[in-house]
Amino acid sequence: MRPRRASESSRRSRPGRGAVVLGGTLAAVALTAATVSAPAVADEAEAGVTESTLAGQWAPFDRCPVDDPEMLAADGADLAALCLASSSESGMMVIGEKTVPTAGTDLQMGLLGDGVDYTSVSPEGAGIRAEPVTVPGGLLNLMCPSDIPVLTTLCEKAADSRLNRVVATVEPAGTPTDFSLDAGLSVGQPIVTLPVKIRLDNILLGGDCYIGSDDEPILLRPHNTAQPTLELVRYAPDGTEQVDGEMSNIVLSGADQADDSFAVPEANGCGLFGALDWAVNAQLGLPSPEGANSLVLDSASTATGGFYNPAAHAPDQGRLLADYWHAAAR
Numbered sequence: 001m002r003p004r005r006a007s008e009s010s011r012r013s014r015p016g017r018g019a020v021v022l023g024g025t026l027a028a029v030a031l032t033a034a035t036v037s038a039p040a041v042a043d044e045a046e047a048g049v050t051e052s053t054l055a056g057q058w059a060p061f062d063r064c065p066v067d068d069p070e071m072l073a074a075d076g077a078d079l080a081a082l083c084l085a086s087s088s089e090s091g092m093m094v095i096g097e098k099t100v101p102t103a104g105t106d107l108q109m110g111l112l113g114d115g116v117d118y119t120s121v122s123p124e125g126a127g128i129r130a131e132p133v134t135v136p137g138g139l140l141n142l143m144c145p146s147d148i149p150v151l152t153t154l155c156e157k158a159a160d161s162r163l164n165r166v167v168a169t170v171e172p173a174g175t176p177t178d179f180s181l182d183a184g185l186s187v188g189q190p191i192v193t194l195p196v197k198i199r200l201d202n203i204l205l206g207g208d209c210y211i212g213s214d215d216e217p218i219l220l221r222p223h224n225t226a227q228p229t230l231e232l233v234r235y236a237p238d239g240t241e242q243v244d245g246e247m248s249n250i251v252l253s254g255a256d257q258a259d260d261s262f263a264v265p266e267a268n269g270c271g272l273f274g275a276l277d278w279a280v281n282a283q284l285g286l287p288s289p290e291g292a293n294s295l296v297l298d299s300a301s302t303a304t305g306g307f308y309n310p311a312a313h314a315p316d317q318g319r320l321l322a323d324y325w326h327a328a329a330r
Contacts, residue, residue, distance in 0.1 A: 056239025057249050058328040060085035060303040063108040065123040066322035071110050076317025080310035082111040083325070084302070088257075091297040093170070095211070095264050096285040098142065100168050100198075102297065103131035111304070120176055130170065132201070138164035139202055142283060154204060154279070166202045173197040173217035183223065190221035190259075200270070200280070209270035211286065216265045220295060223259065228252035228300075234308060237324040247324070248308035257297040264288040 052062050064083035065071060074081035084107070091102035106129050110121035120127075135141060144155035174195030183189035195217035200209040212218045230252050234245040265287050267280040280286065310317045 057235040074318030075315040076310035077314040081318040082306040086302040105130040135166040222257040228255035249305040260294040
């Protein structure tokens, strides 16, 4: 099966830094991946994106943008191309006094690095996806009780369980920035800035009700609350585990990620022509300032993979990574 091509990437120019030794840098890179596993969703089937199943140790990277031109151009000496996959099964986001759980998430992207600086390459569709979450208490929890006449009427209608159900999904609202390798190796330091927005689906609110937007996103800056457990796995190009294999995965697990520094902007698109924006804002206290909100992601698991020594495959490391990836597809 031939997978899709990546369509979005970001990279800044940098001077060459000599050979990039993956064994010494992958662990730090992988630490940062878990931090961007805040949930988001994209309907990739509608976008025409094709999933691939990869063999063996390649399996976590089934959406890695190996065909992106910048990934293909990585030479392995001054710049190496890597694949990254991160997941978290649960978590919690608090906006003011309202709490919304997060469900299973999956982040995948490519990384371009020189051993010190790394930038992301997004796959086609969206790099991060998650399962939608039913908001506990539904509309009654988000907007009721209220002494505002219009809301009182809505609250009475929301007593019908069909109208009360609210599904929340956190979606990407931009490209991750401010990636810090040092922070990925430490505890308590922001590792990446992740722009997101929250979609609230409800019959009364409609399907275009968002907290935050692409123009005014929620900026999450998660950090490690503890050091993850690290495991190094080496394997052959076909994905078969091999003690001295030329490929390598760093797997990190067991560490929570948290952030309590972000502000939350106003809602938009709620109700017909946004007629209920003010109601959502009033009941949730939006905009909500920094310090009034928090995020915790439970026990993220992250895998970062590529060549154990990219420099040994210069000047075609990126293209060879793509060849091996495609050969592992089934």
